[in-house]
Amino acid sequence: MVISMAERMVQVSELDLFTTEDEPILKKLSFSLDEGELKLLTKLDKKRRKLILGLLIGEIDPTAGQILLVGRNVVRIGPEKKRLMLQEDVGFVPEDFSLPNRKVFDCLAFKAKALDLSYETEVKINETLEQLSLRTQVDYRTEDLTPTGRVKLAIGLAVLNRPKLLICDHLLTGLEEDGRKKLLYALKDLHQRRGLTILLAEEGIGRISEGEDDLPRLKDIELEIKEGTDGRYS
Amino acid sequence: MKAFFFILKELLGQLRVKKAAFSSLALLAAFVFLISFYLLFLARSQPANLATKESFQKDVDIALQINPTFSDEEINQVYLEYRRWEEVENINLILAEEIEKRNLRLPGELNAQSDIFLVKAKGSAQDLMKRFQAEGAVTKVASLDKVIQESGVFRLPGWIKSISLISAALFALATVYLIQITVKNIAENWQGELQVLRFSGVNGVLVKVALVTYSGVPTTIGAALAALVLFLVSGWATGLEEISTSMPALINRSFLLMLTVWSLVLGPLLGLLGGILGMDRIDEIWETPSYKDLIE
Numbered sequence: 119m120v121i122s123m124a125e126r127m128v129q130v131s132e133l134d135l136f137t138t139e140d141e142p143i144l145k146k147l148s149f150s151l152d153e154g155e156l157k158l159l160t161k162l163d164k165k166r167r168k169l170i171l172g173l174l175i176g177e178i179d180p181t182a183g184q185i186l187l188v189g190r191n192v193v194r195i196g197p198e199k200k201r202l203m204l205q206e207d208v209g210f211v212p213e214d215f216s217l218p219n220r221k222v223f224d225c226l227a228f229k230a231k232a233l234d235l236s237y238e239t240e241v242k243i244n245e246t247l248e249q250l251s252l253r254t255q256v257d258y259r260t261e262d263l264t265p266t267g268r269v270k271l272a273i274g275l276a277v278l279n280r281p282k283l284l285i286c287d288h289l290l291t292g293l294e295e296d297g298r299k300k301l302l303y304a305l306k307d308l309h310q311r312r313g314l315t316i317l318l319a320e321e322g323i324g325r326i327s328e329g330e331d332d333l334p335r336l337k338d339i340e341l342e343i344k345e346g347t348d349g350r351y352s
Numbered sequence: 353m354k355a356f357f358f359i360l361k362e363l364l365g366q367l368r369v370k371k372a373a374f375s376s377l378a379l380l381a382a383f384v385f386l387i388s389f390y391l392l393f394l395a396r397s398q399p400a401n402l403a404t405k406e407s408f409q410k411d412v413d414i415a416l417q418i419n420p421t422f423s424d425e426e427i428n429q430v431y432l433e434y435r436r437w438e439e440v441e442n443i444n445l446i447l448a449e450e451i452e453k454r455n456l457r458l459p460g461e462l463n464a465q466s467d468i469f470l471v472k473a474k475g476s477a478q479d480l481m482k483r484f485q486a487e488g489a490v491t492k493v494a495s496l497d498k499v500i501q502e503s504g505v506f507r508l509p510g511w512i513k514s515i516s517l518i519s520a521a522l523f524a525l526a527t528v529y530l531i532q533i534t535v536k537n538i539a540e541n542w543q544g545e546l547q548v549l550r551f552s553g554v555n556g557v558l559v560k561v562a563l564v565t566y567s568g569v570p571t572t573i574g575a576a577l578a579a580l581v582l583f584l585v586s587g588w589a590t591g592l593e594e595i596s597t598s599m600p601a602l603i604n605r606s607f608l609l610m611l612t613v614w615s616l617v618l619g620p621l622l623g624l625l626g627g628i629l630g631m632d633r634i635d636e637i638w639e640t641p642s643y644k645d646l647i648e
Binding site: 135136137138143165168169171172175177178198201202203204205206209210211212213214215216217218219220225228229231232233234260275276279 | 354355358359362541542543544545546547548549551552553554555640641643644646647648
């Protein structure tokens with residue numbers, strides 16, 4: 119099921135970000151992402167990419183501007199509400215993610231219990247395992263997983279509680295061609311089955327697999343970012 | 353709060369495999385036991401002797417046990433009579449209630465249930481004792497010189513006390529260090545779990561409080577074990593006259609209760625201190641990857 123154009127999932131408008139010494143890093147940054155979209159944030163250097171992701175997941179507060187996430191302005195809400203919102207609506211996989219040193223199932227159960235997802239825990243875990251093709255590796259310890267399996271599990275942990283938005287930082291680049299393809303299929307599956315909005319952040323699209331008919335053409339899903347001219351990187 | 357209890361439960365589940373935690377527990381138990389033992393030998397914690405150099409009554413030679421069937425009036429008459437004796441320089445009446453209240457230690461042959469006279473002889477104490485032994489009002493006579501020689505309170509030499517204190521301090525430091533290492537190890541082993549918790553929006557303070565609480569658990573158990581050992585030793589010592597005479601604090605229940613409370617306060621505090629000292633590594637791991645650093 120693909121959700122066609124619907125509500126705005128992310129709306130970043132006129133965003134300024136200054137360093138602690140008042141130097142501009144991002145200036146008048148704007149972009150948007152609609153519900154059910156799969157987009158690629160690319161062509162940015164590592165620092166700017168991470169800054170934008172840090173802003174989206176509430177780790178950094180902007181100097182000025184607005185970030186609407188699932189209809190709420192995260193700039194104006196308090197830390198506790200922001201934390202709860204992140205817990206409910208946003209799944210995030212950082213670039214250098216760490217996995218618990220447990221079996222695949224136990225990793226997912228750990229998060230389910232930590233978030234008190236007791237209701238339908240098994241259902242959610244099984245659904246996640248199924249959609250990410252991790253069913254056959256359920257008894258593997260994380261250290262025994264392939265690199266693609268590890269990334270899939272990291273994504274599984276991020277989407278276990280069925281958030282509306284998934285943000286992945288630089289997960290594709292480190293994988294082999296085959297692994298990237300498998301991961302893109304898994305993400306496409308999640309996107310279609312759950313109607314999940316996905317933002318993939320990668321340094322460049324050149325190194326990501328292209329040419330599969332049933333995979334989205336990466337140049338078609340590139341996120342369009344507008345930025346003012348007086349930012350340091352503009 | 354549910355996240356806090358869940359994390360604490362998960363951490364406690366790790367105790368089975370965390371040998372460092374168990375070592376720290378054993379060390380703390382030994383440490384608390386040492387400190388407690390040291391305190392047992394402190395003079396101020398021990399009951400006073402009826403008559404020794406550091407006694408309840410100084411400068412007396414003889415203790416007399418008064419016939420328990422005597423009334424107060426009869427005892428008073430006997431007291432007045434003995435005061436008039438030429439061989440008696442001074443005499444004091446110690447009531448049985450006072451002996452019990454002050455937990456005074458008596459020479460072996462005297463009974464703590466009776467009132468006692470303490471007498472200072474003007475001349476030969478031996479002659480005076482013989483005269484008292486012929487008295488019907490007195491059931492038993494004891495020489496306090498003999499008591500001093502035979503059952504003077506056993507004192508630890510100063511150097512042993514110093515070594516005990518230094519050892520206890522070293523044990524305490526080792527315990528804090530071990531707890532700190534344990535907490536850091538958990539943080540290292542839990543990098544994945546901590547990241548899952550962080551990006552799931554779990555409050556970092558809850559995670560840290562759970563870790564600090566966990567660090568207090570093995571030391572609390574250690575302290576409780578030490579208190580238990582003291583009570584067991586106390587029960588054993590009560591039945592052995594020699595031990596209960598030389599280490600009277602062992603059978604003093606209120607003193608043992610005080611030690612227990614002290615242990616149960618100190619135990620968790622030591623653990624919490626170790627946990628707090630290990631918190632820097634937890635912060636480091638919790639903040640990785642750091643986004644705030646990018647704007648500095």
